[in-house]
Amino acid sequence: MSKTENKQVKIVAAIKDGTVIDRIPSDKLFKVASILHIEELSNQITVGNNLESQELGTKGIIKVSDKFFSDKDINKIALIAPNAKLNVIRDYVVVEKKTLKLPSVLEDIVKCGNPNCITNHEPMMTRFHVEDNHTLTLRCQYCERVMSGDEVKIL
Amino acid sequence: MSFLLNCLTNTKHPLSKPITQPAISIQLLSMQKSLVSITDYSKEEMLRILDYAAEFEKNPNQHILDGKVVATLFFEPSTRTRLSFETAVNRLGGRIIGFSDASTSSSSKGETLKDTIKMVSNYADLIVMRHPLEGAARYASEVAKVPVINAGDGSNQHPTQTLLDLYSIRKTQGRLSDLNIYMVGDLKYGRTVHSLLMAMAHFKPTFHFIAPDELKMPNEYKQFCDEQNIPYFEHKELNENINEADILYMTRVQRERFTDLMEYEKVKNVYTLKSKMLENTRDNLRILHPLPRVTEIDYDVDDSEKAYYFDQAQNGLYVRQAVISCSLGLL
Numbered sequence: 292m293s294k295t296e297n298k299q300v301k302i303v304a305a306i307k308d309g310t311v312i313d314r315i316p317s318d319k320l321f322k323v324a325s326i327l328h329i330e331e332l333s334n335q336i337t338v339g340n341n342l343e344s345q346e347l348g349t350k351g352i353i354k355v356s357d358k359f360f361s362d363k364d365i366n367k368i369a370l371i372a373p374n375a376k377l378n379v380i381r382d383y384v385v386v387e388k389k390t391l392k393l394p395s396v397l398e399d400i401v402k403c404g405n406p407n408c409i410t411n412h413e414p415m416m417t418r419f420h421v422e423d424n425h426t427l428t429l430r431c432q433y434c435e436r437v438m439s440g441d442e443v444k445i446l
Numbered sequence: 447m448s449f450l451l452n453c454l455t456n457t458k459h460p461l462s463k464p465i466t467q468p469a470i471s472i473q474l475l476s477m478q479k480s481l482v483s484i485t486d487y488s489k490e491e492m493l494r495i496l497d498y499a500a501e502f503e504k505n506p507n508q509h510i511l512d513g514k515v516v517a518t519l520f521f522e523p524s525t526r527t528r529l530s531f532e533t534a535v536n537r538l539g540g541r542i543i544g545f546s547d548a549s550t551s552s553s554s555k556g557e558t559l560k561d562t563i564k565m566v567s568n569y570a571d572l573i574v575m576r577h578p579l580e581g582a583a584r585y586a587s588e589v590a591k592v593p594v595i596n597a598g599d600g601s602n603q604h605p606t607q608t609l610l611d612l613y614s615i616r617k618t619q620g621r622l623s624d625l626n627i628y629m630v631g632d633l634k635y636g637r638t639v640h641s642l643l644m645a646m647a648h649f650k651p652t653f654h655f656i657a658p659d660e661l662k663m664p665n666e667y668k669q670f671c672d673e674q675n676i677p678y679f680e681h682k683e684l685n686e687n688i689n690e691a692d693i694l695y696m697t698r699v700q701r702e703r704f705t706d707l708m709e710y711e712k713v714k715n716v717y718t719l720k721s722k723m724l725e726n727t728r729d730n731l732r733i734l735h736p737l738p739r740v741t742e743i744d745y746d747v748d749d750s751e752k753a754y755y756f757d758q759a760q761n762g763l764y765v766r767q768a769v770i771s772c773s774l775g776l777l
């Protein structure tokens with residue numbers, strides 16, 4: 292992280308305990324915020340966007356105090372912003388840096404786009420196998436249809 | 447978790463003639479010995495099923511299902527497929543429970559598929575099911591305590607159809623490898639051609655796809671052919687370009703697939719096989735069709751020795767006998 296970036300992170304205010312999701316592409320920031328349902332949280336939340344970034348040009352950042360996201364939530368972020376960085380903060384110190392990595396199987400994260408798929412008719416979990424990380428190509432375990440890119444809808 | 451398929455490793459079997467056992471052990475993807483998709487079977491497993499089917503053809507009445515109960519759950523009607531499965535069970539001496547139409551089943555009262563399958567697996571040793579929704583059989587195989595055989599899940603899979611197609615091809619050609627397979631008609635939505643393509647991919651085929659633009663073979667399958675180095679050719683018309691064919695696999699062109707009905711009227715007659723088209727075709731050519739046919743094959747083709755579709759349907763019985771026996775671990 293460059294010095295300017297470091298300063299900007301501070302501009303967005305440090306948190307004591309919680310989670311910082313950094314290096315979110317600017318155009319993905321609100322999407323990430325929405326899949327995490329942070330609007331439903333009563334925690335203290337700081338959101339910054341269009342911050343200067345050497346790597347990305349501009350970036351977004353989300354800080355949520357006293358909130359530690361589950362792996363399932365983290366996998367959801369990986370679907371939208373695979374290069375974002377997630378830091379777990381305890382007592383103002385980064386205690387864990389999580390690299391977002393799309394798991395090979397997505398369980399109950401994505402909705403099947405096939406209206407005739409059993410998963411859209413039964414109270415059951417969806418399961419998708421990641422066939423290609425880069426193009427985000429997923430195959431439904433049940434109807435066996437392939438979805439990719441924008442066709443992928445998060446539950 | 448993987449599971450060893452008994453039928454392929456067990457040395458004892460009740461068939462009239464001993465069948466040589468494979469040296470390799472075969473594994474299935476599912477915890478149970480279910481057959482949901484044709485890709486659940488390896489090449490060796492498919493060949494083994496075909497070998498057993500050939501034994502059943504020689505002697506279809508084998509009482510190896512004595513004391514077994516097979517449930518045939520048809521959440522949508524399909525008389526042809528149901529009769530084939532039920533005949534297979536009967537000729538093996540098993541008993542059948544089930545329903546042939548969702549309106550007479552508990553699912554019409556709003557019961558979930560899971561609950562129906564859980565209930566039935568308390569009673570039956572094996573479930574054969576057909577369902578209008580894609581993925582229903584996979585889900586059933588996950589919640590059932592007993593093996594599940596998919597007899598069709600929406601437009602997704604119908605693996606025993608594929609196995610009987612393979613059986614018919616091997617029986618008429620004497621082999622499965624290095625054949626010219628021509629697929630005609632609805633190659634976009636036709637699940638039988640997709641599954642056949644995946645299954646034949648093991649046997650170095652050359653494919654010819656004959657379809658109107660609206661119903662062309664999807665890119666996904668053409669990419670698959672490219673990856674497997676399988677040559678394929680696309681044609682728009684059904685005419686003398688079938689002269690090099692070993693297998694002509696006809697499918698129904700369904701009216702409801704067309705947004706433009708004028709287009710359907712035009713296409714429907716272009717993809718009808720007529721006996722004069724067979725004049726210069728190979729002697730070993732055989733015409734297959736998953737049936738029922740509508741207008742794709744003229745009735746005058748029926749008398750040709752190259753017409754094989756009725757025998758093909760009968761082969762389904764032997765293949766299903768083999769699949770049922772193997773799923774129950776009886777072979």
Ligand SMILES: [Zn+2]
Pocket residue numbers: 403404405408409410431432433434435436581
């Ligand atoms: Zn699906």
